[in-house]
Amino acid sequence: MVKTYMESSNSLPVYDECDVLVVGGGSAGHSAAIAAARAGCEKIIIMERYGYFGGDVTGDYVLMVPALSWRKYSMVRGIQEEWFTRLEKNAPDAVNGVPINELDDATPIKVDYWSSRFGAAAPARGNSPKDEKQYLVRAPYYEPNQLKIEMDLMIQELPNIKVMLHCWGTKPIMDGNTIKGVIYESKEGRKAVMAKIVIDATGDGDIYSQTGASYFTAPAGHNSMVFDTALVWRLGGVDFDLYSRWSKDHRAEAQSLVAGLRNVAGYTTMFFPTPRNDVVWFNNWLRPNSCIDIQDIKNSEFMVRNSIRRIIKYLKSVLPMVFKDAYLYDISPQLGSRSARRLDAEYVMTPLDMACANKHDDVVAWHSVVGMYNGGAPVELPYRSILPKKVENLLCPGRHFGADERAISCLYLVPQCIGMGQAAGVAAAVALKDGTTTHNVNIKTVQKILCTEQDVPLPRQENTNPELVRELEEFKYGTMLESAKKIRAEAGLDW
Numbered sequence: 002m003v004k005t006y007m008e009s010s011n012s013l014p015v016y017d018e019c020d021v022l023v024v025g026g027g028s029a030g031h032s033a034a035i036a037a038a039r040a041g042c043e044k045i046i047i048m049e050r051y052g053y054f055g056g057d058v059t060g061d062y063v064l065m066v067p068a069l070s071w072r073k074y075s076m077v078r079g080i081q082e083e084w085f086t087r088l089e090k091n092a093p094d095a096v097n098g099v100p101i102n103e104l105d106d107a108t109p110i111k112v113d114y115w116s117s118r119f120g121a122a123a124p125a126r127g128n129s130p131k132d133e134k135q136y137l138v139r140a141p142y143y144e145p146n147q148l149k150i151e152m153d154l155m156i157q158e159l160p161n162i163k164v165m166l167h168c169w170g171t172k173p174i175m176d177g178n179t180i181k182g183v184i185y186e187s188k189e190g191r192k193a194v195m196a197k198i199v200i201d202a203t204g205d206g207d208i209y210s211q212t213g214a215s216y217f218t219a220p221a222g223h224n225s226m227v228f229d230t231a232l233v234w235r236l237g238g239v240d241f242d243l244y245s246r247w248s249k250d251h252r253a254e255a256q257s258l259v260a261g262l263r264n265v266a267g268y269t270t271m272f273f274p275t276p277r278n279d280v281v282w283f284n285n286w287l288r289p290n291s292c293i294d295i296q297d298i299k300n301s302e303f304m305v306r307n308s309i310r311r312i313i314k315y316l317k318s319v320l321p322m323v324f325k326d327a328y329l330y331d332i333s334p335q336l337g338s339r340s341a342r343r344l345d346a347e348y349v350m351t352p353l354d355m356a357c358a359n360k361h362d363d364v365v366a367w368h369s370v371v372g373m374y375n376g377g378a379p380v381e382l383p384y385r386s387i388l389p390k391k392v393e394n395l396l397c398p399g400r401h402f403g404a405d406e407r408a409i410s411c412l413y414l415v416p417q418c419i420g421m422g423q424a425a426g427v428a429a430a431v432a433l434k435d436g437t438t439t440h441n442v443n444i445k446t447v448q449k450i451l452c453t454e455q456d457v458p459l460p461r462q463e464n465t466n467p468e469l470v471r472e473l474e475e476f477k478y479g480t481m482l483e484s485a486k487k488i489r490a491e492a493g494l495d496w
């Protein structure tokens with residue numbers, strides 16, 4: 002039996018009151034605060050447990066975002082694309098991606114360069130398995146610490162956002178089924194922030210899981226990398242382009258190097274390029290390690306740090322021409338958290354949303370996705386997938402949103418988290434302006450603001466690109482691909 006301690010009841014100081022409180026400043030929360038501010042919300046507070054914004058992106062060095070385009074179309078725009086236009090202007094060395102005017106290019110010399118940057122060249126267009134040709138895709142790589150600086154600037158430019166760093170949101174304040182604020186802990190002790198609308202963007206459902214909203218966790222005995230933790234680190238003093246050329250000419254040796262890496266590490270790991278040729282990025286998939294279990298968190302941290310010196314020694318010995326001068330460049334400051342809790346939302350996304358190209362009247366993001374089920378064709382993310390059942394005035398964008406255990410693996414990525422966050426911010430602003438709630442917000446107004454004022458392309462709007470729609474219809478949104486047919490067959494659908 003678990004021992005318990007009865008905490009005495011006491012009154013807490015109310016630190017502040019606001020229109021919208023965003024808990025968590027990762028890609029979803031940061032975008033939500035900015036979108037709400039730009040949509041005219043008067044007072045927004047963003048509360049973050051660490052000292053910077055970005056969450057997984059800047060704190061765990063997730064330094065690449067895939068599938069921002071479909072064919073020649075720049076699909077994922079809004080705050081996501083703004084990251085890169087700002088970095089390209091303010092810190093040009095900090096970003097490296099296929100320019101928008103070169104999307105879908107198949108020129109061999111360009112494909113040759115980009116194909117060694119995972120995600121930047123698609124192996125085929127998806128409509129024919131025999132089509133081996135590669136095409137350029139918008140999938141920028143960036144320097145996470147430079148992005149950290151840029152994310153600070155984006156927030157500081159908006160006077161209607163108040164920032165609370167090093168404040169850990171611990172408990173929702175409820176009045177029946179309506180959320181009224183959040184209790185948090187900081188160096189100043191335990192206090193409360195009251196809010197008309199709360200956006201839980203903690204990535205782990207820290208707030209919604211205590212409101213009575215139902216949610217899912219990783220299925221027992223799962224075999225999915227999306228539930229694994231990570232601790233990313235970087236290796237300097239290497240020559241990635243040389244490695245890339247060598248691995249193309251020595252495929253068998255390159256495969257055995259990767260297999261050797263796993264043996265030496267004791268877990269699945271691989272290195273990837275960064276915007277700098279002399280630095281590579283080590284991703285890893287640690288299992289079975291939950292990012293909401295404190296022993297698993299500790300084990301993940303130790304497991305990776307214990308292995309780093311072994312890995313460096315191994316690489317120097319097996320491929321000295323690339324790694325002889327390699328040194329530990331840095332270790333990311335926070336644990337890499339993928340999926341833990343997922344909201345049992347008003348709508349839970351499944352692979353059928355991709356395999357059937359489901360259309361949603363409340364679509365708030367229309368994203369080309371990593372092509373697991375539909376050849377990367379855009380998928381519609383509905384507002385209801387960030388809306389908890391039962392609980393009012395709470396929105397939950399980000400990697401903890403409403404998706405089933407399979408759909409989450411292609412929808413938890415940075416672009417989708419930003420898209421959902423941006424939609425949550427606009428929806429909160431609209432609900433407050435109209436005096437409605439999160440459940441009956443005027444979704445048409447939300448869509449219009451996203452599309453016309455916040456650079457978010459959506460389907461079936463006045464400014465939807467007709468050429469894109471024509472190409473998508475010709476491609477049948479990827480629904481005739483074998484991968485989509487298989488998903489439908491599993492669900493008993495016979496088309």
Ligand SMILES: Cc1cc2nc3c(=O)[nH]c(=O)nc-3n(C[C@H](O)[C@H](O)[C@H](O)COP(=O)(O)OP(=O)(O)OC[C@H]3O[C@@H](n4cnc5c(N)ncnc54)[C@H](O)[C@@H]3O)c2cc1C
Pocket residue numbers: 024025026027028029030048049050051054055056057058061063064065066067168169170171202203204205207230231232233284285336337338339398399400401413414415416418
């Ligand atoms: C190792 C790894 C590699 C990945 N690779 C890619 C990739 O290549 N491309 C890609 O697009 N995606 C990738 N992803 C996925 C993607 O990075 C994340 O799913 C996405 O960034 C999550 O954004 P988020 O805002 O929902 O959550 P998070 O980034 O986790 O942000 C949550 C924020 O809330 C804060 N927070 C948490 N709890 C509290 C609390 N109680 N109170 C206050 N603040 C709190 C956190 O500090 C954090 O800042 C990867 C993920 C990992 C872990």
